Amino acid sequence: MKTHILQCIGRLHIAPLLVLVFWCAGFAVASESAFIDTIKNQDGPFDNRSVAQVQPVTEKTVLVKEPYQGGSFRVLARKQDIERYKCSSCHTDKNVLVKKGQELTHGNVVISHGQEGDELGCIDCHHPEDRDFLEDKKGRKIDFDHSYQLCGQCHFRQKRDWLGGAHGKRLDYWAGDRVVYNCASCHDPHSPRFEKRFPATYSVPLN
Amino acid sequence: MSSEQKDTVTTISEDVMEKSSSRRSFIKGLSLAAAAGSAALATGCIPTANAASSEEMKLRWQEFFKKNYRLMNQKEKEDTVTRLERLAKIQDDMYVQVGHEAPIEKVLYGYAFNITRCEGFMECVTACVKENNLDRKTNTQYIRIFEMEPGKLDPSTGNGAYFHKVPVDDKFYMGTQCFHCENAPCTKACPTKATWKEPDGIVVVDYDWCIGCRYCQAACPYYGRRFNWGQAEVPKEEITTKQHYLGNRKRPKGKMEKCTFCIQRTRKGRLPACVEACPTGSRVFGNLLDPDSEIRYVLKHKKVFRMKDELGTEPKFWYFID
Numbered sequence: 035m036k037t038h039i040l041q042c043i044g045r046l047h048i049a050p051l052l053v054l055v056f057w058c059a060g061f062a063v064a065s066e067s068a069f070i071d072t073i074k075n076q077d078g079p080f081d082n083r084s085v086a087q088v089q090p091v092t093e094k095t096v097l098v099k100e101p102y103q104g105g106s107f108r109v110l111a112r113k114q115d116i117e118r119y120k121c122s123s124c125h126t127d128k129n130v131l132v133k134k135g136q137e138l139t140h141g142n143v144v145i146s147h148g149q150e151g152d153e154l155g156c157i158d159c160h161h162p163e164d165r166d167f168l169e170d171k172k173g174r175k176i177d178f179d180h181s182y183q184l185c186g187q188c189h190f191r192q193k194r195d196w197l198g199g200a201h202g203k204r205l206d207y208w209a210g211d212r213v214v215y216n217c218a219s220c221h222d223p224h225s226p227r228f229e230k231r232f233p234a235t236y237s238v239p240l241n
Numbered sequence: 242m243s244s245e246q247k248d249t250v251t252t253i254s255e256d257v258m259e260k261s262s263s264r265r266s267f268i269k270g271l272s273l274a275a276a277a278g279s280a281a282l283a284t285g286c287i288p289t290a291n292a293a294s295s296e297e298m299k300l301r302w303q304e305f306f307k308k309n310y311r312l313m314n315q316k317e318k319e320d321t322v323t324r325l326e327r328l329a330k331i332q333d334d335m336y337v338q339v340g341h342e343a344p345i346e347k348v349l350y351g352y353a354f355n356i357t358r359c360e361g362f363m364e365c366v367t368a369c370v371k372e373n374n375l376d377r378k379t380n381t382q383y384i385r386i387f388e389m390e391p392g393k394l395d396p397s398t399g400n401g402a403y404f405h406k407v408p409v410d411d412k413f414y415m416g417t418q419c420f421h422c423e424n425a426p427c428t429k430a431c432p433t434k435a436t437w438k439e440p441d442g443i444v445v446v447d448y449d450w451c452i453g454c455r456y457c458q459a460a461c462p463y464y465g466r467r468f469n470w471g472q473a474e475v476p477k478e479e480i481t482t483k484q485h486y487l488g489n490r491k492r493p494k495g496k497m498e499k500c501t502f503c504i505q506r507t508r509k510g511r512l513p514a515c516v517e518a519c520p521t522g523s524r525v526f527g528n529l530l531d532p533d534s535e536i537r538y539v540l541k542h543k544k545v546f547r548m549k550d551e552l553g554t555e556p557k558f559w560y561f562i563d
Contacts (some may be wrong), residue, residue: 069423072319073529073537080531081346087509103533159313199535199544200355203522208534209345209510213482220522228521233363235370236404238380240464 069137089211095213096179102197107212110205111179119178121165146225159184159223185217297331300324309434310447312487322486329491337482338491342508344441350502350557351442351529351536353545354416357563359523361386361407361414368518369418372481372503373489376473383467383500384418384515394546394560416523418515419444419465419500420556427474431458436497442529442557443502445487453495462549463556466499481505502526529557 095108113119126132130138146160148154161169168176168184176184186193197203202220217223307313307321322339329337366384375381387399389412396415408414421444428436428444435450436457458466472494484490485505492498503513507526511517516524527536539545543561550556 050509073351074532076347076530076532079533080528082531085510103538105533145541169373191563198538198542199525199527200353200539200561201358201522201563203516203519203524204512204535206512206517207510208507208527209511215522220520228360230406230408231362233361233386233404233407234367235363235382237363237366237382237385239403240385 081168082209082211085209088207091205099180100197102212107214109182109214110216112181112216112218113178116178125165143224146227147223181223182217196234207227245314270319272345280420281563287303294331297328300328304449307449309450311437318486325490333477335477335480335482337484339484339486340505341486345508347530349529350421350507351527351559352502352557353525353536353539353559353561355523355525355563356413356415356560358521359386359414359416360521361403362520364520365416365524366519368514369500371479372514374473374475374480374491376469376471377476378474379470381467381473382467384416387415387417389413389415396548415560417463417465417548421502422464423555423557424553426460426462426554427457427466430456431455431495432456443504444499445501446497447487448492448496448498451496453497455497457497462552462554466497468497469494
């Protein structure tokens with residue numbers, strides 16, 4: 035008899051508790067969706083040009099030939115940073131002195147791109163005839179400023195992320211017209227993986 | 242206090258204590274003592290240096306009695322930043338620009354961190370220290386980078402004190418800082434309302450209203466806040482002179498400070514210093530209310546998670562993997 039009464043009391047106590055638990059859970063879910071909703075239910079796109087203090091970037095840029103979330107954007111130009119561009123100023127039919135061979139054969143370029151032991155060769159990316167350009171596997175001429183078109187044929191996932199903004203980064207401003215770093219701004223195309231090195235600083239334990 | 246003033250105070254107190262005092266003489270004595278006391282306050286208590294100029298004293302007096310930043314009107318904000326700029330010139334011989342830029346409308350800042358890409362170079366940390374004029378003596382840092390074992394997603398299991406060549410094979414790196422929660426527990430803990438969430442989502446501290454009780458530090462589940470035990474020591478030539486009232490300006494001793502998403506930069510459309518410095522592009526920053534922004538792309542197309550999501554603090558800082 036005693037246990038029966040206890041069970042009854044137990045049930046009586048559990049019922050409001052359960053109600054409370056479900057109510058709380060419902061509340062938590064509601065508040066979470068509310069935050070995401072405020073983000074997603076924004077009427078119309080944000081005018082990035084409305085931020086007055088944004089200055090145009092001083093670096094040379096080119097308009098990317100592919101769209102970004104429906105709009106256009108710019109990328110850092112590359113050609114002005116290539117030391118001996120234009121390549122065709124040397125790659126001509128004229129003769130070269132043997133003693134200048136060391137300098138002119140790009141002996142400083144070490145290729146560490148592609149599978150180990152089966153690295154890429156020069157003309158896998160460079161145009162075999164017209165040295166002022168790159169060439170992709172379909173035989174299209176690609177400008178050095180638009181090297182993302184070439185890199186993207188193998189690294190298509192990275193390119194997709196780069197177009198969207200999950201790979202690479204913007205220059206200086208989150209607002210204003212979108213300007214991003216080019217593939218070769220960060221990666222050395224001949225050896226694209228970042229080298230191992232010591233970190234810039236260290237941390238002391240908190241407290 | 243000079244000996245003359247001391248004598249006055251003693252004689253007054255003797256008068257009050259020993260002579261049979263009428264109400265009139267008591268009040269007379271009291272007012273004299275008060276006058277002597279306020280003279281002591283004016284000369285000795287507030288300015289520490291004897292050589293403090295009268296202009297500095299005046300400015301410090303006005304600074305001492307200013308309002309909480311949220312109660313100030315535009316004029317009062319302008320006045321206080323002018324005073325702070327002038328004080329920086331008088332005290333440290335520095336020309337600084339203290340701003341009080343208001344939040345930009347229709348902007349809510351969000352941050353994403355790519356744990357696949359980060360290689361632990363910690364250049365974000367040095368950039369942050371430099372930008373925010375953090376104390377070099379105690380090596381204060383707002384950002385922590387943890388070297389993590391594969392499969393673990395809780396930074397408390399990682400190594401935050403590594404110093405060797407990075408990246409190490411089979412490890413990944415995870416950064417933490419203030420997550421600028423939408424439902425920030427730290428702001429609720431503050432007894433003086435010295436910390437709050439701005440309309441653009443940045444959680445800020447009014448350094449002059451912070452009493453240094455560190456309740457907010459205890460309330461933060463992410464170890465996002467830092468307490469300064471002393472005036473920050475920064476080499477003069479390394480001080481970032483473009484400052485914000487709620488950001489990287491000179492903080493008094495014994496205050497709470499934290500990442501502000503570089504409020505002095507972001508409110509002018511610039512990227513935070515950590516994002517700008519990251520050599521691997523692991524850090525994505527942008528406007529959550531702009532459907533075309535990079536941060537929205539990451540949230541839409543990537544596998545994202547937040548730290549301690551179950552607490553309901555709604556951090557505006559997502560981790561993602563490629």
